[in-house]
Amino acid sequence: MSVSWFSAASRPVWTDCMRNSSQPDTTTRMGKFFVPPTARTPADRVREALDRAERQVTNLRGAGPRALELLHLFDQIAQRLMELEAAGVDVRAERVRFETLQRQLSHRRDSFLAEVGVALREERAIVQPDRTRWWWFLDEAAARRRWRRLRRGLIGGMIAAILLAGAWLAYERFIAPPPRMRRAFRHSSAGETLVEEGDLQAALAEFEAAAALTPDDPALWLWQGVIRSELGEPEEAERAFDFARSLYETEFDFLLERGMAYLRVGDLTAANADAEQAIAQNPQSGWGYYLRANVAVEREDYDAAIADLERAADLARAAGDAELEAYTRTQRAMVIQLRLQSTVSP
Known part of the structure; x- marks a missing residue:
């Protein structure tokens, strides 16, 4: 058991009362911040716990680790509401109050975490709550939110750079392109x-329209194959992939492009499979390792991502591929920052 945040002299009276209580044990494991019920009936005990929780959730400032009592109150309320509902008691009003309390705690998450600090992890180790009791895992949710925000920023910067490079290449290759190509x-x-927004069906229609105008663009057929694969249309997907393959110069190029497309739709398993095949086909190219590193980043396996980026940078330098070497060096620094963020607890 972790060391208590309070000395024996300052520990609340209710902690010692629990040792001598004649109340029957409940199904909720109790940590050192548990507050025993004092009301007379089950419904009264729920209302009393709701009253206490409503006072505490609006007065978090200065509470310190004692704010953890709120989580025990939530456990107590959730358990007793479930028991009362199973017994046929009308607790709709109490259920609404509890749902409101949960929203309030979610909105005040940062303030709550600032008060309890590392005591939350220690108390959670004692209580060992089920994952359905989400209020015990507020620190993990906050950490995931920081990672997602940082990832979005990093990926947004990378996409902007790629779009700029793509615009330059398009200008060089298609000076004053014909109307068909512009459409x-x-x-x-x-x-x-639409792919980024998750609307794959609408995205498929757009790529089909584009392929009808420029059928010699392999990326348009590749996207159709990836989307049809995600929509559960394997035969149509293979036909699109076969046509895309015939337009790429090498199977290696096809695998890299398809892997990046799978990565963008969030199919990490398929993206990783293409990365592995690309590495097997051309182990002296850093691009396969670069693709696999991106998959590892999305899986939050930052050590594996850094190792692949270092390997990709070494191969790029040996091959004289300055573009890939620059990409890998930049992304490696970003992934190191992500790994650092993932180790910092609130």
């Missing part, structure tokens, strides 16, 4: 936007 580009851009 295809608008469709493909709309398709990629």
Whole structure:
């Protein structure tokens, strides 16, 4: 058991009362901050716990680790509401109050975590709550939110750089492109936007429209294959992949592009499989390792991502690929920052 945050002299009276209580044991494991019920009936005990919780959730400032009592009150309320509902008691009003309390705690999460600090992890180790009692895992939720925010910033910067590079290449290759090509580009851009928004069915229609205008663009067929694969249409997906393959110069290029597309739709298993195949086909190229590193980042396996990025940088330097070497060096610094963030607890 972790060391208590309070000395024996300052520990609340209710902690010692529990040692001598004649109340029957409950199904909720109790930590050192548990507050025993004092009301006479089950419904009264729920209302009393709700009263206490409502006072505490609006007065977190200065509470310190004692704010953890709120989590025990939540446990007590949740358990007793469930028991009363099973017994046929009308507790709709109490249920609404509890749901309101949960929203209030969620909104005040940062203030709560600032008060309890590391005591939350220690108390959680004692209580060992089920994951359904989400209020015991507020620190983990906050950490995930920070990682997602940082990842979005990093990925947004990378996408901006790629878009700028793509715009330059498009200008060099398609100076004053014909109207048909411009329409295809608008469709493909709309398709990629819809992929980011998660609307795969609408994205598929855009890529099909673009491919009808510029059928020699392999990326448009590749996207159709990836989306159909995600929509559960394996035969149509394979037909699209076969056509895309015929337009790429090498199988290696096809695997890299498809792996990046799978990564963008969030299919990490498929993206990693393409990365592994690309590495097996051309182990002297750093691009396969670069793709696998991106998959590892999305899986939050930062050590594996850094190792692959270092390998990709070494191979890029040996091959004289300055572009890939620059990408890997920049992304390695970003991943190191992500790993550092993942080790910092609130």
